[in-house]
Amino acid sequence: MVERPLDHDLGELKKLLLTMAGEVERQLGMAVRAVVEREVALAEQVIAEDSVIDRREMEIDHRIIELIVREKPMARDLRLVMTAGKIAPELERVADNAVDIARQAVALGRVPPLKPFITLPLIADEAVAMVRDAISAFVQGDAKLAREVIARDDKVDGMHEQIFRELLTYMMEDARTIPRALALLLISRSLERIADHGTNISEQVVYLVEAEDIRHRHSEGGAD
Amino acid sequence: MVERPLDHDLGELKKLLLTMAGEVERQLGMAVRAVVEREVALAEQVIAEDSVIDRREMEIDHRIIELIVREKPMARDLRLVMTAGKIAPELERVADNAVDIARQAVALGRVPPLKPFITLPLIADEAVAMVRDAISAFVQGDAKLAREVIARDDKVDGMHEQIFRELLTYMMEDARTIPRALALLLISRSLERIADHGTNISEQVVYLVEAEDIRHRHSEGGAD
Numbered sequence: 065m066v067e068r069p070l071d072h073d074l075g076e077l078k079k080l081l082l083t084m085a086g087e088v089e090r091q092l093g094m095a096v097r098a099v100v101e102r103e104v105a106l107a108e109q110v111i112a113e114d115s116v117i118d119r120r121e122m123e124i125d126h127r128i129i130e131l132i133v134r135e136k137p138m139a140r141d142l143r144l145v146m147t148a149g150k151i152a153p154e155l156e157r158v159a160d161n162a163v164d165i166a167r168q169a170v171a172l173g174r175v176p177p178l179k180p181f182i183t184l185p186l187i188a189d190e191a192v193a194m195v196r197d198a199i200s201a202f203v204q205g206d207a208k209l210a211r212e213v214i215a216r217d218d219k220v221d222g223m224h225e226q227i228f229r230e231l232l233t234y235m236m237e238d239a240r241t242i243p244r245a246l247a248l249l250l251i252s253r254s255l256e257r258i259a260d261h262g263t264n265i266s267e268q269v270v271y272l273v274e275a276e277d278i279r280h281r282h283s284e285g286g287a288d
Numbered sequence: 289m290v291e292r293p294l295d296h297d298l299g300e301l302k303k304l305l306l307t308m309a310g311e312v313e314r315q316l317g318m319a320v321r322a323v324v325e326r327e328v329a330l331a332e333q334v335i336a337e338d339s340v341i342d343r344r345e346m347e348i349d350h351r352i353i354e355l356i357v358r359e360k361p362m363a364r365d366l367r368l369v370m371t372a373g374k375i376a377p378e379l380e381r382v383a384d385n386a387v388d389i390a391r392q393a394v395a396l397g398r399v400p401p402l403k404p405f406i407t408l409p410l411i412a413d414e415a416v417a418m419v420r421d422a423i424s425a426f427v428q429g430d431a432k433l434a435r436e437v438i439a440r441d442d443k444v445d446g447m448h449e450q451i452f453r454e455l456l457t458y459m460m461e462d463a464r465t466i467p468r469a470l471a472l473l474l475i476s477r478s479l480e481r482i483a484d485h486g487t488n489i490s491e492q493v494v495y496l497v498e499a500e501d502i503r504h505r506h507s508e509g510g511a512d
Contacts, residue, residue, distance in 0.1 A: 129370055138357060146353055146373075153377065232470075236463045242456065246473075 070135040078203050084120045085199040088159045095162040096188040098169035100181050107169035117159040124152040147272045154261045161254040168247040178244040187223040191255045194262030207273035210266035220259035227252040294359040302427050308344045309423040312383045319386040320412040322393035324405050331393035341383040348376040371496045378485045385478040392471040402468040411447040415479045418486030431497035434490035444483035451476040
């Protein structure tokens, strides 16, 4: 079977999205490491490099418009392109959350540690994995994997709840812990939001593959 | 001059976006009222009605794909359509923030008030106005108005800072205020994020009108 020019362009678009996902994952990994290892310089690097992700999103936008003009994709091809156009901003928001985490890391790195990290690295690992698997599900057109990612969101919500309650206890017992506990609380919330973006991407994939809009059935947990 | 079928469809798309913006503004207004007037039932209504906004976003997505397939818009028309496709998810995120505010309103409505509201209604008014003006700027193709909206974001950030500092003082002086102060802090943060979405929409408008990508120059304040 001869490859259409459209297939080539769709392949390039997927590659570009994978590149962006890799960059976002790297930013997020650095942000979490900056928190856990108290590395202010690393956190500052994350903040500085956010513009790379922003430019990548614009590049994908431009590529999509070019592709539509040139190849005039129809039906499923057009839906694939539009889905890529929905996924890129989700990734960009993950990167924004990484920046939020990095900002808190800067503040936390300058004061004594509040407590050892136990649940936070776990929620971070799970959130990162959800986004990574969601992107794989898109690239491979794998609705089953996408559904698995969606199912994992409850676990992340549970971990965030646990962190929230624990930090609240710290704050109420000793007022001096409040600024640090607040910073950790916002970090946990950012991670929970990142998992939500993984869920959103996965819902897009299920919708694309199964042509069934499940996107907003799972919107119980708030997200911005 | 004869109106093209495309012009009719673009007009319909703009109308649909205006409808969505009106619905989102209503949700947001109700959420803020639920906080200030301590109306738990109103907050619960906001949470329940979020699905209306979600469905509206999907309707706009479908309409855009239909329009591209049927009318094959080119150049500026295609960019207008793609911009509408970028704005709808921003509005949906404003609605998600309204739900976040409503959730905190439910919690706050069940405990005694912490303090009278002074700055919170002001930041809410400004955030709502920014989103409203951003949508007007899109519908009217008014880059000047869009730039004005972008300039107002610093004011909102300043108000959020002020609220944050004040609530921190409450928390540190009296541990019993912590859960309530935390809820108010998250509400203020949601409002600040809503203003960010107004800014994002405005940047899309400037980009569309002036064909110049300023979108990510103003991304100093974190946003998700």
